[in-house]
Amino acid sequence: MNWNLARRAEKMNPSVIREILKVTERPGIISFAGGLPSPKTFPVAEFAEACARVLKDDGPGALQYAASEGYGPLREMVAAQLPWSVDPQQVLITTGSQQGLDLVAKVLIDEGSRVLVETPTYLGALQAFMPMEPKVVGVDSDDEGIVVDDLPRKAGSGADKARFLYLLPNFQNPTGRTMTEARRAALSARAAELGVPIAEDNPYGDLWFDAPPAAPLTARNPDGCVYLGSFSKVLAPGLRLGFIVAPKALHPKLLQAKQAADLHSPGFNQRMVAEVMKDGFLDRHVPTIRALYKSQRDAMLAALSREMKGLDVQWNTPAGGMFLWARLPEGMDAVQLLPHAVERNVAFVPGAAFYAQDGDARTLRLSFVTASVDEINTGVAALAAAIREQLARQTPQRLAA
Template sequence: MKLNDLQQTPWTLARRAEKMNPSVIREILKVTERPGIISFAGGLPSPKTFPVQAFREACDKVLRDDGPGALQYAASEGYGPLREMVAAALPWQVDPAQVLITTGSQQGLDLVAKILIDAGSRILVETPTYLGALQAFMPMEPQVVSVDSDDEGVRVGDLAAKAGSGTDRARFLYVLPNFQNPTGRTMSEGRRADLSQLAAQAGLPLVEDNPYGDLWFDQPPPLPLTARHPDGCIYLGSFSKVLAPGLRLGFLVAPPAIYPKLLQAKQAADLHSPSFNQRMVAEVMKDGFLERHVPTIRALYKSQRDAMLAALGREMAGLDVQWNTPAGGMFLWARLPRGVDAIELLPRAVDKGVAFVPGAAFFAGQPDARTVRLSFVTASVAQIDTGIAALAAAIRETPGLRAGTRG
């Protein structure tokens, strides 16, 4: 929006609208929709994992049993049986009254921002962090502070230094401990214990986002932070990765001290999440469906991760490219050789038929220009092989790159 566009109209935008920007990722995704492009860019679950037949049966049953009820306005809190299922599935004592069904977990972030962030409020995020969270938080005009992070998660020493005090005390730390988007990394048990202890002592609220926690490959991740200190945490979950994102259903669990305000924000935002979708998901999930279904997603995504690791090992030989080995989820994080800027690399990679998201998109502060996020779940194994080879070729052709340089 250029200013002179607005000067010819009666519209005056709110200050917060200036903080809104098009999603870098959605802009990249438009490019990658070109036929023939192999995309490691999107965060799209593999459509092979969507239980289409189970949904068909559930739709029919829900509409046959109580169509008018499923299609009517409903409670803002969410569908009672679904809230009970959510509470029962979580690994700590959760009262269903503390569960709020949301229109995707993205809405949970919007509600959190609305009730906890004033203009200028300090909030803390990991380095790097989930772009969608930054997009949800920024309209409420916070001061976003990046906390140093390593392969085990946020560094607790740096967190203590940045938590602020008095009126500048951080409103919360936003953290995605399991198979993080974008890095794929998991917070260790030791780090969780230290972080929980610090948060409780310092009175620092945590907003724990866990969309990927069920997608572990060899063993479940450590206990959530919220389980260790429920009154000091808001927990966000999603059905997008274990069932399907197109239903837009997620949930949050909040302590009694703030649940009513989140509920009021929810009412104002969209009255309630679609009642039909909530009943359909409850119908699909009854009788332990997820216990049979989710292991098939884990097995598929693990095989795809392994394919990407093998392709990277093969194709990046002689290049100083580093990458991690995610223990679950959908993303792998890589670092390009010294002198290779991921944003500059992207168009050359697209010319060779492969796309990714430059890691810079995920930094609230100073970005690491050499990082890239690679999704291993949308492309097939054959596409992963071809796409990683194309990516390696694009890196090799970087002007001025000396093969074998270590950075």
């Protein structure tokens, strides 16, 4: 049988990260590659108790089909925790925040539509957007996020005006950077002036180390933004639950796209999350995640400072989240380095895949949250050895050139 694929299927590509994760399943590999929360943070006992209570008190309801919008009490909890006035009717529970990106893409993108993203940006968002065949344009970015003065140059006009600007202002994936208060205020004002909506993705915002980030951009212009959140990073990713907070004018179409995709997210999981959260559990639980991740970040920073001496490797210091962004010496390519690192039993994600255009081959993403301090020390030392080996391998080539 000769299957004729839809044109959108040709736009679908495998996740670079998921492909690398297959390599990390080998015994002995220390992985800085996956964006996985630490399983040490999963509240297994609390979910065991919640599971029993949900089945005892409302088993038939939990196991039945449910409303596409989501479980009412959970939607109310989401609305109540946000730092601006939100009607629970604006909340749509999704099957992970990744589905939220997919719904936004289906509702807002036509073939050829201009979509703006940070430089670099979240690879999963690019995967969600590309089947809709947009024209994805990277906006210049620095250590504080979007460069506001570049937005008018990239926003387009008329039929080619950007449908939305997608960004992660808090502890961004992949760079770990955080947008300052001043940058948020300026960007929000300029986007509103240009009439460019913002899709604000905030899966990591609760994972700050020393001080919480500034208020969401959505809080400044709720009618001009759609806001995406997740329970994966503060509870457990296996639940596959996230949420969208949308302006009332946009919510019905997102709901219709959700109905077509999966009818509803698992009602049983939603009830369990609501049961776990109802007594302020997150206020007690999330600080333990922050403390663990901060200690692991500090261990990686110390190891990098120790092991990368003399190698001209650069890296940042994230103020929260799960990722650190590094840049290799001039002339190196992270994709070429990866197999040599894997030979030394350490893995990372090359950074070029996170760019909409013209990826920086020297960049790489390091996740510090699933490795122990000992593994971080061993893994960073192995990565440094691989870099030295690659530099030595390239030196004769440079001399010959």
